[in-house]
Amino acid sequence: MPTLAAVLLLAGLLIGRPLRAQTSLLQNAPARQVLSLNGSWNYIIDPYENGFYDYRRQAFDQSATGRGGYYDNQKPSSRQETELIEYDFDKSATLQVPGDWNSQDPKLLYYEGTIWYKKSFTLAPQAGRRYFLYFGAINYEAHIYLNGRKLGRHQGGFTPIQYDITPLLSPTGENFVVVKADNTRRPDAVPTINTDWWNYGGITRDVFIAETPATFISDYKVQLAPNDPNTLAGYVRLEGEGKAGQPVALTIAEAGIKHTVKTDAQGRATFRLPARKLRLWSPQSPTLYAVRLSSGSDVVQDRIGLRTIATRGQDILLNGRSTYLRGISLHDENPLIPGRARGAGDLRMLLTWAKELGCNYVRLAHYPHNETMLRLADEMGLLVWAEVPVYWTIAWENLATYQNAEAQLSDLIATGKNRASVVVWSVGNETPPGEARLKFMTSLVRKARALDDTRLISAALELHRDGYQVTVDDPLGAELDLTSFNEYMGWYVGGKPSEITQYTFAIKYNKPVIISEFGGDALAGYHADADTRWSEEYQEALYQNQLKMLSAIAGLRGMTPWILADFRATRRQHPVYQNGFNRKGLISSSGVKKKAFFVLQEYYRQMARQYEGK
Incomplete structure (x- = not known):
């Protein structure tokens, strides 16, 4: 069975403008150095999807220029405002993010369809750093754009969305992100058209930009081996040009654990080491250990419980x-x-x-x-x-x-x-x-x-x-x-x-x-x-x-x-x-x-x- 990425890539090639692939989710992303984008976002209700399609129902972002949609965040180029621009985010009302739209405006209580969100922010990219735009959840289908450029499309109203935006940030530091959020129920979606809960629309969880070094710890798993309370097992993965052959240190000071592994050509390293006399996590005693992973200039810290089931x-x-x-x-x-x-x-x-x-x-x-x-x-x-x-x-x-x-x-x-x-x-x-x-x-x-x-x-x-x-x-x-x-x-x-x-x-x-x-x-x-x-x-x-x-x-x-x-x-x-x-x-x-x-x-x-x- 082909992977989802392969299906999306093929679809993109067939229409001439392949989608930007979503990057692998950062493990423990909120623990990074982050710039929060929570707060007031301007919004435009768009039941006919005028900001996405032209009058022949062709998507603007799939056209030869890729321009013309609301994601361009256009402004008149002259003081006379002679250009025909039929929207203005900056003069539009606002919604609070995170939050559903249904509970914030009475006319949106039962609304199902497209709403556009826009947020301006200041971030000047620094050399040797990577920047990831992270949405905790958008219900249900989201098209996401940065500074007028499409990052990608995501389906699923309850899972995180993440894109590497490093090359698209403005060197001036002035940036804007636009999201087309569509909570329309569809028979082929997950969940499908019929559910027994409210179909809340919008950007319903935190939004932030996470910053990392050029080579960074992207993922890890630190758990007990199955059915073995005396063995700690897992892996760590680096991303970036320098990911191969790098040492990564795992430290759990309270448990007396300090162990170093070296990544393979794909930036991945596994570990399996004795971990006796641990205080196991349970509802009666929910012990959490401070876990530290470090490689080069990158350090990630987490609080992790250890138990078997x-x-x-x-x-x-x-x-x-x-x-x-x-x-x-x-x-x-x-x-x-x-x-x-x-x-x-x-x-x-x-x-x-x-x-x-x-x-x-x-x-x-x-x-x-x-x-x-x-x-x-x-x-x-x-x-x-x-x-x-x-x-x-x-x-x-x-x-x-x-x-x-x-x-x-x-x-x-x-x-x-x-x-x-x-x-x-x-x-x-x-x-x-x-x-x-x-x-x-x-x-x-x-x-x-x-x-x-x-x-x-x-x-x-x-x-x-x-x-x-x-x-x-x-x-x-x-x-x-x-x-x-x-x-x-x-x-x-x-x-x-x-x-x-x-x-x-x-x-x-x-x-x-x-x-x-x-x-x-x-x-x-x-x-x-x-x-x-x-x-x-x-x-x-x-x-x-x-x-x-x-x-x-x-x-x-x-x-x-x-x-x-x-x-x-x-x-x-x-x-x-x-x-x-x-x-x-x-x-x-x-x-x-x-x-x-x-x-x-x-x-x-x-x-x-x-x-x-x-």
Whole structure:
């Protein structure tokens, strides 16, 4: 199967103007010397894409001159302003970056289409230095330009974007970047056209320019070898003309580790060295070591936890000990304020709620979350399930769709591979069985294993029901480390909460069982009896009976009920109980804990005592 880069290169050659290839993502990019581009960006709403196409629907940036689009940021050349220029960024309104556009302007609440962003900045390039423009995320398709020159096109609303802009910076120091952001849903995209979350548009995560020496440390992995707590293993990679045959020093002072490797012709070096008497990372003791990598004038520092994760039969072994994953699912959204989570404060609040619930584990659904979230989970002692948005029904037989999914998975693993909190890479959610889907998903599983052999691989599977008998036999399960599935007994399936305990499970695989979703909606403050939908009492009874039912599964080793907090979802239309929110949260959109929160909290206290003696 050709690589995504090859597909894009071929497409570019066919139209005469090849796309600039995105550079490999800098590991721990925010730790570099950076120039932040966060703040106010001018924007232009462009539903007809006048700034991208001419009247014959030909892209300006693919024309002979490459000029004519909004990315040129044109100004009249004379004081009389006789030229016809039908836009002006500098006189346009502004949006805050990072941030979605839907929550910043009422007329953009439901907008799906193109918006252009422009930011001017001052940066005079210095000799012997490299400069990388880095976007944490842009939803969904982005065309990015610097000083009128196209850097490239990126698809995927939740993974970082990075370009080497060194040769394109103005020697005067005066520069501007323009972004065409388009959140239009498409059947061949990842995720596809149908989702159960709000389609936030725009530049939703941090933007900065990272500066490095001419030859620099671009990537590294520092982790324990699989199933071996006494061996540190990984690699480091240099980029630049002087990358071959260079010494790179790895230092972990607290652990008494100092080791030097020499790079090969490709700038890469691996290491495997004894590391005894380490304090292993766990939710009970989230130890992080200060890790320093240096080569020549380049120094990168990180805080990394070291732990092992494995399965044995129906057990999950964290640092060799059986553990129970007391989890909850999360969206990248603060329910208390409109829009995407805006920064570390929002993310810390969500994880603090999870800790209060009694969690040692969170499922970051249904797409890659902010890298800051992973670092906070490291710090706070929460295990993480991280996922790509292969969600519901994807265009399984479309090569470009697969390549997009694989690219998003690769970037997710690239940004999270040094985070001790991440113990599961998930390749999808509720995908319907079929031959094309099995090939697609199996390829993703094998790609994940090739990229990272230190985590578990899973997916949230569907199940099948015959009366009160539930069968889990998805053939994809043979490829996975966990048997994880979503079930909604008492809400989408079955009758009253009191009937849930009649269900029994036939599970094909002798693997740890993780219930990746269950739940039901409740409008906070609406009270009735336990048989009345939408009431807190209904959700409370649903949880009570779900926990009784699930506890009968012999291999049950964890769960992530749906969901920690109410979240915005366009498809949720009921004018009384929903009003554009999915109300399955245990915490309301005003921060109130519903009755079911305390049911799950007590269950998790019992499981902590059973597995950890607490």
